Amino acid sequence: MGYLVVGSRKIAEWKDFATNVIGLHPAFDSSGELAFRMDEHARRLIVLDDDAEDVLAVGWQLDSDIELQVTLDRLARRGVSVDYISDGRAASRGVASFHQFVGPKGLLIELFTEPTLDKSPLNMLCSGFVTGAAGMGHISLMSREPEGCIGFWQELFDARVSDTISLAAGNKTVLDVTFLRLNQRHHSVAIAATRGRPLDMFRTRINHFNIEVATVDDLSFAHERCAESGFKITRGVGRHPNDQELSFYMMTPSGFELEIGWDALTVEEASWQEGKSYSNMSTWGHDIPGRFSSELGISHVVQIIRSLSGKEYLPW
Structure with a gap:
């Protein structure tokens, strides 16, 4: 699991929860979007201004382009519609691009191979996370x-x-x-x-x-x-x-x-x-x-x- 995207109107509460309770590193903060780091990945937890009050999407990292293509071929054989995204939505996830489709229970599944890395020091309330x-x-x-x-x-x-x-x-x-x-x-x-x-x-x-x-x-x-x-x-x-x-x-x-x-x-x-x-x-x-x-x-x-x-x- 590479990242988790939450849709919520409770942006201020999520900022407090993620930063001061979980102890994550705040990576991005705007009126409609929050992002947090746990390690060298630029974004692990993303909160978007949305009325779902639910998890919108989960990103899954594939080890190589070959593995990604195998997965996409499996989806194609099943007739699943897949969107390729490389615009600002990819940047908000902290990846170069991703392939998105609707998974079980309406959960968006997002497949990627290239996470954006940030090796600057972390400011967290714990010594680290197992990733x-x-x-x-x-x-x-x-x-x-x-x-x-x-x-x-x-x-x-x-x-x-x-x-x-x-x-x-x-x-x-x-x-x-x-x-x-x-x-x-x-x-x-x-x-x-x-x-x-x-x-x-x-x-x-x-x-x-x-x-x-x-x-x-x-x-x-x-x-x-x-x-x-x-x-x-x-x-x-x-x-x-x-x-x-x-x-x-x-x-x-x-x-x-x-x-x-x-x-x-x-x-x-x-x-x-x-x-x-x-x-x-x-x-x-x-x-x-x-x-x-x-x-x-x-x-x-x-x-x-x-x-x-x-x-x-x-x-x-």
Whole structure:
């Protein structure tokens, strides 16, 4: 994952959140656009003045022009319309150019090979982020068409299933989560789906995105900043059983979550054991604060009702 584009009218809140809570480096600030750095990439998080209050697009970096062409050929065989963009929109993403098409749930997928690099010193509130070949983090989304959604990532990007988590209520499994990797990061995309009747509990295209800090102190300080800022911690510190990441979750100004983590394992392809499944999202922790739990329950019920009608978009 190369970059994330958010559409929001809450520009001032996003500036405060990204700079003073997450601790990112402010790279660009105008009345209608914000951009932030995490590393030498000129832009990782972009916020555009838009009323979506949602993630608009995710950029995915391909290693070479050959890989890009292979991906474009796959899209062409599926009859997917792709736009080539090299104007100011590319500059706003911090890339020379990109190819854009509409992906699952209406999320714009943007493919690029040439990020703009900025090696000037970073002014951040942490020692650094884990990026490099693993990209900037991962996204998680809920799908009412899980087979098609998982198949999309597998067919287009050769995504591999790292493992799965199945959650039960009583003796009945109610939710399955599939974790897909595109590189050595345990997962770049996670797809959740209800068993039985397909439902979507989230208003936004993704339910959260994740970034990984360099040290446990960075994680602790980020948690303190969030607790003192007025932005809501939605799940306290805990550890996931599959990728072993220590993390906590907070609500962004646009109503989807950000997970800040540390110490996630990396996958060695030659020795990775396929087919593992877990029965809990957390080995310990990740508790939902009581007051927020009630608010979350109400919003989920409203969205579940909305999800009963209409069809979820998939490119094929």
